[in-house]
Amino acid sequence: xxxxxxxxxxxxxxxxxxxxxxxxxxxxxxxxxxxxxxxxxxxxxxxxxxxxxxxxxxxxxxxxxxxxxxxxxxxxxxxxxxxxxxxxxxxxxxxxxxxxxxxxxxxxxxxxxxxxxxxxxxxxxxxxxxxxxxxxxxxxxxxxxxxxxxxxxxxxxxxxxxxxxxxxxxxxxxxxxxxxxxxxxxxxxxxxxxxxxxxxxxxxxxxxxxxxxxxxxxxxxxxxxxxxxxxx
Amino acid sequence: xxxxxxxxxxxxxxxxxxxxxxxxxxxxxxxxxxxxxxxxxxxxxxxxxxxxxxxxxxxxxxxxxxxxxxxxxxxxxxxxxxxxxxxxxxxxxxxxxxxxxxxxxxxxxxxxxxxxxxxxxxxxxxxxxxxxxxxxxxxxxxxxxxxxxxxxxxxxxxxxxxxxxxxxxxxxxxxxxxxxxxxxxxxxxxxxxxxxxxxxxxxxxxxxxxxxxxxxxxxxxxxxxxxxxxxxxxxxxxxxxxxxxxxxxxxxxxxxxxxxxxxxxxxxxxxxxxxxxxxx
Amino acid sequence: xxxxxxxxxxxxxxxxxxxxxxxxxxxxxxxxxxxxxxxxxxxxxxxxxxxxxxxxxxxxxxxxxxxxxxxxxxxxxxxxxxxxxxxxxxxxxxxxxxxxxxxxxxxxxxxxxxxxxxxxxxxxxxxxxxxxxxxxxxxxxxxxxxxxxxxxxxxxxxxxxxxxxxxxxxxxxxxxxxxxxxxxxxxxxxxxxxxxxxxxxxxxxxxxxxxxxxxxxxxxxxxxxxxxxxxxxxxxxxxxxxxxxxxxxxxxxxxxxxxxxxxxxxxxxxxxxxxxxxxxxxxxxxxxxxxxxxxxxxxxxxxxxxxxxxxxxxxxxxxxxxxxxxxxxxxxxxxxxxxxxxxxxxxxxxxxxxxxxxxxxxxxxxxxxxxxxxxxxxxxxxxx
Numbered sequence: 055x056x057x058x059x060x061x062x063x064x065x066x067x068x069x070x071x072x073x074x075x076x077x078x079x080x081x082x083x084x085x086x087x088x089x090x091x092x093x094x095x096x097x098x099x100x101x102x103x104x105x106x107x108x109x110x111x112x113x114x115x116x117x118x119x120x121x122x123x124x125x126x127x128x129x130x131x132x133x134x135x136x137x138x139x140x141x142x143x144x145x146x147x148x149x150x151x152x153x154x155x156x157x158x159x160x161x162x163x164x165x166x167x168x169x170x171x172x173x174x175x176x177x178x179x180x181x182x183x184x185x186x187x188x189x190x191x192x193x194x195x196x197x198x199x200x201x202x203x204x205x206x207x208x209x210x211x212x213x214x215x216x217x218x219x220x221x222x223x224x225x226x227x228x229x230x231x232x233x234x235x236x237x238x239x240x241x242x243x244x245x246x247x248x249x250x251x252x253x254x255x256x257x258x259x260x261x262x263x264x265x266x267x268x269x270x271x272x273x274x275x276x277x278x279x280x281x282x283x284x285x286x
Numbered sequence: 287x288x289x290x291x292x293x294x295x296x297x298x299x300x301x302x303x304x305x306x307x308x309x310x311x312x313x314x315x316x317x318x319x320x321x322x323x324x325x326x327x328x329x330x331x332x333x334x335x336x337x338x339x340x341x342x343x344x345x346x347x348x349x350x351x352x353x354x355x356x357x358x359x360x361x362x363x364x365x366x367x368x369x370x371x372x373x374x375x376x377x378x379x380x381x382x383x384x385x386x387x388x389x390x391x392x393x394x395x396x397x398x399x400x401x402x403x404x405x406x407x408x409x410x411x412x413x414x415x416x417x418x419x420x421x422x423x424x425x426x427x428x429x430x431x432x433x434x435x436x437x438x439x440x441x442x443x444x445x446x447x448x449x450x451x452x453x454x455x456x457x458x459x460x461x462x463x464x465x466x467x468x469x470x471x472x473x474x475x476x477x478x479x480x481x482x483x484x485x486x487x488x489x490x491x492x493x494x495x496x497x498x499x500x501x502x503x504x505x506x507x508x509x510x511x512x513x514x515x516x517x518x519x520x521x522x523x524x525x526x527x528x529x530x531x532x533x534x535x536x537x538x539x540x541x542x543x544x545x546x547x548x549x550x551x552x553x554x555x556x557x558x559x560x561x562x563x564x565x566x
Numbered sequence: 567x568x569x570x571x572x573x574x575x576x577x578x579x580x581x582x583x584x585x586x587x588x589x590x591x592x593x594x595x596x597x598x599x600x601x602x603x604x605x606x607x608x609x610x611x612x613x614x615x616x617x618x619x620x621x622x623x624x625x626x627x628x629x630x631x632x633x634x635x636x637x638x639x640x641x642x643x644x645x646x647x648x649x650x651x652x653x654x655x656x657x658x659x660x661x662x663x664x665x666x667x668x669x670x671x672x673x674x675x676x677x678x679x680x681x682x683x684x685x686x687x688x689x690x691x692x693x694x695x696x697x698x699x700x701x702x703x704x705x706x707x708x709x710x711x712x713x714x715x716x717x718x719x720x721x722x723x724x725x726x727x728x729x730x731x732x733x734x735x736x737x738x739x740x741x742x743x744x745x746x747x748x749x750x751x752x753x754x755x756x757x758x759x760x761x762x763x764x765x766x767x768x769x770x771x772x773x774x775x776x777x778x779x780x781x782x783x784x785x786x787x788x789x790x791x792x793x794x795x796x797x798x799x800x801x802x803x804x805x806x807x808x809x810x811x812x813x814x815x816x817x818x819x820x821x822x823x824x825x826x827x828x829x830x831x832x833x834x835x836x837x838x839x840x841x842x843x844x845x846x847x848x849x850x851x852x853x854x855x856x857x858x859x860x861x862x863x864x865x866x867x868x869x870x871x872x873x874x875x876x877x878x879x880x881x882x883x884x885x886x887x888x889x890x891x892x893x894x895x896x897x898x899x900x901x902x903x904x905x906x907x908x909x910x911x912x913x914x915x916x917x918x919x920x921x922x923x924x925x926x927x928x929x930x931x932x933x934x935x936x937x938x939x940x941x942x943x944x945x946x947x948x949x950x
Contacts, residue, residue, distance in 0.1 A: 088299065141524045142365050149524075151367075152321065152350045183663055186631045190661035191680040192731065194653060201679075205670055233352040236335065248353075251469035252330045253492035279292055 061259020068260050075237075080264060083241040086154050087222040090161030091169075094217050097162075098169025099210065103199055105170075106177035107185065120174060123167025128160075132227030135160040139231065152233040157241070160227040165217035172213030176206035208280055215276050222269055242268070319348040320529035323362050324372040325439055326467035328512070329353035331487040331558055333549050340545075341536045347529050355467075357437025363387055363515070366522025370530040371515045372537070374439035374485075377446075379513055388515040393562040394537050395546050396511040399443055401502035402472070402489055403429075403481035411481070411501045418451050420502045425453055428460045430480030434471045435463035443510070444483045450507075472496055485510050487558040490550065511562065514538070538563040580643045581606050582735055582767055583628070588637035590627055590791075598623045598635075598791040605735065605769065610761060612778035612799070613771040614815065615788035621771035623791065625737045628769070629661045657684060660733035664740040666720035668712035673704065673723050676712060680731040698726040701760055718749035725757065729764070738770045742777060754780060775803065775815050779855055780936060787811050800855075804903040819858040819905045822938070825850050832930060838902040843877045846935030855936040860895065862932035863906035866925045867916050879927040880904070884920050894918075900926060 068076045105116055137143055139151040139159075150156050180202065188198045203210065225243035232239030234248055242265040249258040328334060329351065338349045354362070356373040363371050364387045372394065373379060382388050401411060401420050409429040411420035424431050433455070434441045448455055455461040462480070464471045468488040475482040476496045489500070502508075514537050519527035536542060543561035550558035581604040590598035598620045605611055613621045626632045628639065630652055639646040639655075646655045660680065668676050675682075677698055681691045699705040702722040712720055721741060728736060741757075742750045758781055761768060772778055778785055779799050786796040787806075795807045803820040806812035823837035825848050835842050835854060848854050882900030889895075893907045896918065904926055908918070918924065 140365065140367050141522070142367070146524070152352060181665065181667060183665065184667050186626065187661075187663055187667040189631055189656065190629050190659070190663075190737075191683055191727070192653075192657040192660070193683045197683055201669065207670075233350060235350045235352070236338075238348075238350065248329075251326065251467045252332075253469055253473065253495045255495065 057255055058259060061256045062263055064256040065260035065263035068257075069264065076261070076264070078237060079240055079242055079245050079261070080268070082154065082239070083222060083243075083265075083268070086157045086228075086241060087161060087218060090158045090165055090221050091214065091218045093158070093162045094165035094169045095214060098166045098213070098217070099173045099203065101166075102170040102173025103177055103202065106174045107199075107202075117174065120167055120171050124171040126164055126167055127226070128164050128224040128228075129226030129230065131160050131163050132230035135163065135227065135231045151231060152235060152239060154232070154239055156231040157228050157239060160231045161221040161224065164224060164227060165221045168220050169213045169217045172216060173206070173210060176209035176213070177202055179209065180205055211276050211280050215273050218272055219269055222272075223265065317526060317529070318346060319350060320370060320526050320533055321368040322349055322351045322370050322372060322533065323359035323368040324351060324353055325356050325359065325374060326353045326469070327438070327440060327485045327488045328372060328374075330467065330469045331491055331550075333487075333546070333559065336549060337537075337542060337545065340542075341533065345532050345536065347532065349533070355434075355436040355438030356442065360387075363517045366517060366525055369517055369526045370533050371517065372512060373515070374510055374512045375442040376511055376513070378442060379515060382515065386521060387518055389518050390516040390531070390534055392514050392534055392538050394512045394514050395543075395559040395562045396509060397486045397557075397559045398503060399440065399483055399508040399510050400486050400489060400500045401481060401508075402475070402484050402496075402498040403501050404479040404497065405499045406479070407499075407501060409481070414502065415505060417447050417483075417502055417505045417508050421447050421453070422451050424460075424481055425451075425455065425458075430460050430462065430478055431455065432462050432464055432471055432475045432478065432480045432482045434468065434482075435465050436467070438468070439510070440468060440483060440485055443508075447483075447507070472498065487550070490554045490556060490558055493554070512559070581640075582642055584640040584643070585628070586638045586640070588624075588627060588635065588639070590623055590632060590635045596791055598627060600624065600637075600791075600793055603786070603793065603796075605767065607767050608765050609784055610768045610770065610782045611784045611786060611796075612782035613769065613786050613788055613793075614773065614775055614778050616773060616814065619788040620791035621773075621788055622739055624788070625661060625739050625769065625771055628735075629659055629737060630656055631661070657731075658734045659737060660728040660731045660735075661737040662724055662728045662739065662741055664743045666712070666717075666724040668715075668720060668723055668727075670712070672708065673710050673712065673715070674699070674708040676723055677726045677730050680727055684731075694730050694732070695726075698730045701729065702726045702756065716749075717745055718753055721745060721753060729760075729766075734767065736766050736768045738768060740771055740773070743773070757781065775799075776936070779803070779820065780938065785815075787815060789814075818860065819856075819863075819903060821856045821858070821902050823854060823856060825852050825854060833935065835935075840880065840901045842933070843930040844933040844935050845931045846933070848935060848937050853938045855938055857934035857936065858904065858928055859932065859934075860905045860907040863904065863926055863928045865896065865906055865908055865912070865916065865918070866927075867922075868925060877930050879925060881923060881925050884918060884922050884924060887918065887920060898924065898926065 105113065105120065135156065136151065138145045139148065139156055140146050184205065185198060185202065188201050193201065223243060225247055228241055229244045229247065232241070232244065234240050234244040242261055246258050246261040246265065249261060324334065334351055338351065341347065342349060352368065356375045356378065359368070359371050359373050360378055360382050362368045363382065371388065379391060383391055401417060403411065409420070409423040409427040411423055414420050414423065433444055464474050466474065468484060469492055471482055472484055472489065472492055473496070476498050514534050516530040516534055517525045519525045543563050546559050546561045547557070550556070583605040585600055585603040588598060588600040589596060613624065615621055623632065627635050641650055641655055641658065644650060646652065669679060674695055677695045678691050681694060696705070699708055702725055704719060704722050704726065707715065707719060707723070712723065715723065725741070742753060745753065754777060761781065770778070770781055782799055784796060785799045785802045787794045787802060789810065795802055795811055800820055800822055802811070803815050806815060821837045823835040823842065825833050826836045826841070827834035828850050831845055833844050833846055833848055835844055835856060837856065842856060844856055880900035882898040882904060884896055884898045886897040887894055893909060894913050896906045896908055898904050898906070906926060
C-alpha cells in the first residue's frame with residue numbers, strides 16, 4: 055500500500071516538475087497512438103462503410119474476419135511487423151524497424167479492425183431505408199456516405215475511443231517493433247514494463263498513473279462531445 | 287460542439303503532431319544510427335544510460351539499444367538485424383565468431399554471477415564455495431529454484447552449472463521457469479522465497495527492494511564477462527560497419543573503462559562492473 | 567398570359583414521366599412489370615393495392631434506388647441515362663417513405679438537407695426552409711431535435727424536407743400509414759390543400775382508397791407487380807374492370823357531387839342530375855364525395871315512392887348481379903351507379919334479374935360525406 059501511495063506521490067512530482075524524460079515519453083505515446091488512431095480511422099471507416107453498405111459473395115466471411123481482427127493480439131501484430139521490417143525481411147529496405155514509424159504501423163494494424171468493426175456495426179444499426187432516403191433526396195453516393203457517417207457519429211466516437219484506448223495501453227507490439235529505445239521509442243507502457251523489471255516500482259507506478267490519467271482525459275473529452283450530441 | 291468541429295480539432299492535433307515529429311526525429315534511421323543488441327541485465331543496471339549519451343555526443347551517432355537476452359541478441363546478429371552486440375555468454379560468442387557472423391570481439395568488462403536466495407537458506411548453500419556444490423544441495427533438498435529460461439547469458443551460465451553436475455532440472459517440481467528478465471526473476475524469487483542465479487550488477491541495483499541475500503560468490507566459474515562484437519559487415523551489407531567499429535573503439539577506450547570502474551560506487555556502495563579491456 | 571398558356575399546353579402534351587417495359591426481377595420471379603405508364607404535369611396519381619403489390623418497388627425503381635431493372639424511363643420525353651444523367655434525373659424527384667427517417671440534427675437542418683446536398687446558396691436555403699416550415703405549420707419546431715417530435719410532427723418535417731427541394735415529381739410511399747387516425751386526418755387535410763396550392767405533380771402509393779379519393783386526380787390499381795386499371799378515382803371505384811378490383815376498391819358506391827342546399831345538418835347534393843340528401847358538414851357550392859355502403863341500400867319492386875320512409879328513393883335498372891355466397895351484389899343505374907347487397911331470400915322473393923327496374927332507397931344518415939377542396943378561393947371566402 056505504501057508503495058502505491060509512494061508511486062502516486064512520485065507521479066505528481068514527475069508531472070508537476072515537468073520531468074523532461076517523462077514529458078518526452080508522454081508526448082511520444084500521444085503522438086504514436088494518436089497518429090495510429092487517425093490513420094486507422096481513415097482506413098477503418100472507409101472499409102467498414104464499404105462492407106456495411108455493399109452486398110457481395112463472401113461478405114459474411116469478411117465480417118467475421120473483421121470481428122476477429124477486433125481482438126487481434128498486439129504481440130502477434132508486433133511479431134509480424136517485426137519480421138516484415140527486418141533488414142532481411144520483405145520491407146527491410148525501408149530501414150524503419152525500431153523507429154516510431156514502425157510503432158505507428160503496428161498500432162495502426164491493431165486499431166484499424168477495431169474501428170472497422172465498430173463502424174460496420176454502427177452503420178448496420180442505422181435504419182435500413184435511411185440510405186435510400188438520403189439518395190432519394192438527391193445525394194450522390196459520396197454525399198450519402200458522408201451523411202451516414204454523420205448519422206452514426208456517436209457509435210463512431212465510441213470506435214475512436216476503443217481504438218485509441220487499445221493502442222495507447224498496448225505494450226507487446228510497441229516493445230517488439232519500437233525496441234523501447236530511450237528518448238526515441240520509449241512510450242508509457244514500455245517504460246512501465248522496464249521500470250518494473252529494474253525494480254523502480256515508484257516510477258513504474260507513476261508512469262502507470264500517468265497512462266491512466268491520459269486515457270481518462272482523452273475519453274473524458276470524447277464522452278463530453280458524445281453526451282452533448284445526445285442531449286441536443 | 288458540431289461534428290465538423292471535432293474533425294477539425296483532430297486534424298489540427300494531427301498537424302501539430304507532425305510538426306513536433308520533425309522536431310525530434312529527423313535522420314535517426316540513416317547511416318548515422320547504430321543498432322546495439324544487448325542484455326536486459328545490462329540495460330537494467332543503467333550503465334548504458336550513462337555511456338551512450340557520451341558516445342552520441344562525441345561521435346555524432348544515434349544508438350538504438352535493443353535489450354533482449356544474449357541468445358536473442360546473437361540470433362539477431364546472425365541475421366544481420368543489428369550492428370553491434372554487447373553480450374555475456376562466451377561459449378556461444380566463440381561459436382558466433384567461428385561461424386563468421388561476427389568480427390572484432392573485444393572484452394569490455396566483467397563482474398560475476400552470484401547465487402542469491404532467502405536468508406533462511408533451506409538448502410544450506412552458504413556453507414559451500416563452489417556454485418556446482420550449491421546447485422547440488424538445492425536439487426537434493428528440493429528447495430525452490432527460479433530459472434530465467436530465456437536463453438540469456440545468465441540462463442546459459444545456469445545451464446552450464448547444471449550440466450557440470452550432470453543434472454537436468456527441467457520439469458522438476460522445485461524448478462520454476464519464469465521466462466522473464468533478470469529483474470523480474472529476482473522479484474519472483476523474492477516473493478516465492480526461492481534461489482536464483484543473478485549477475486551481481488542487477489542484484490545490487492535491485493537490492494533495496496529485495497529480501498534476498500548473496501549466498502554463493504567468488505567461484506571462478508561464476509565469472510560474468512561482457513564482450514562487444516561487431517556483426518560481420520562482409521556477410522550483411524546493411525550492417526553499419528563504421529558505426530559499429532566506432533562503438534567498439536569507444537567501449538574499450540580508457541575513458542569508458544574508467545567510467546565503468548566507478549559506475550555504481552556512489553549509489554550502491556560497491557562496484558557493479560570491473561573494466562576488462564586492459565586485462566588482456 | 568399567352569406564353570403561360572402555351573407552356574401549360576406543352577406541359578400538358580408531353581408527360582413528365584413515361585415508363586416503358588419496366589421490369590424488376592427478384593429471386594427469379596417478376597416483382598414489377600409495367601409495360602406503359604405516363605404521368606402528366608399537375609397530376610396526382612395514386613397507386614393503390616394491397617401490401618406486396620409492387621407500389622413501393624415502382625416508386626423506388628422510378629427513383630433509381632433499385633437496381634437492376636429493365637426498361638426505359640423518360641423524363642419530359644427524354645430518356646433517362648441518355649439525355650439526363652442518373653443524378654440529374656434523381657435530383658428532379660423526391661421520394662418520401664412511410665417512416666420519417668429524419669437526420670439527427672435540428673428540424674431546420676433536416677428540411678435544409680436536400681438543398682445542402684444540391685449545393686444551394688445559404689440565403690436561398692434559409693428562405694426555402696422558412697417557407698416550407700410555415701407551409702406545414704412547423705416553424706415553431708425549427709430548432710428541435712427530431713427525437714423529440716411526435717409521429718405527426720416528424721412526418722410534417724419529412725414532407726417539408728421533400729417540398730423544400732421543389733421536385734418536379736414528388737413520390738409519396740404510404741406517407742400516412744404509421745400515423746394515428748386524428749393525426750392522419752389533419753395531415754391529409756393540410757396536404758390536400760398544399761397540393762392544390764403548389765400544383766405539384768405527385769405519385770402517391772397507398773393501400774387506403776379514401777386517401778386516394780381525397781388526394782388524387784387519377785388512380786392506378788396494382789396487383790402482383792402489375793397495373794390492372796387506371797382512370798379517374800370515381801371511375802375506378804364505380805366501374806372496376808374485374809372482380810378482384812371490385813372487391814379491393816369497389817365495395818361501396820362513391821359519387822362526386824356539389825352541395826346545392828344546406829339546412830340543419832342535412833345537405834342536398836346534386837349528383838349527375840339527381841339530388842341526394844345526406845347528413846354531414848359542408849358548405850353550399852362545395853364539391854363533396856358521397857360514399858354509400860351497399861348493405862345500407864334497400865331494394866323493392868314497388869315503384870310507389872310514398873310507401874318508403876327513406877328520403878332518398880331512386881328508380882334504377884339492374885346492370886349486373888354477382889353471387890357473393892350468402893349475399894348477392896347488385897349493381898344498378900339510377901342515373902348514377904349504385905351498388906346494393908341483398909340476401910338470397912329477398913332475391914328470390916323479389917325475383918330480381920338483370921335489366922329489371924327496381925326502387926332503391928337509403929337513409930340520409932347512412933351516407934358518408936367527404937369534403938373535397940378543389941379551389942383554395944372558396945376556403946378563403948369562407949374564412950372572411
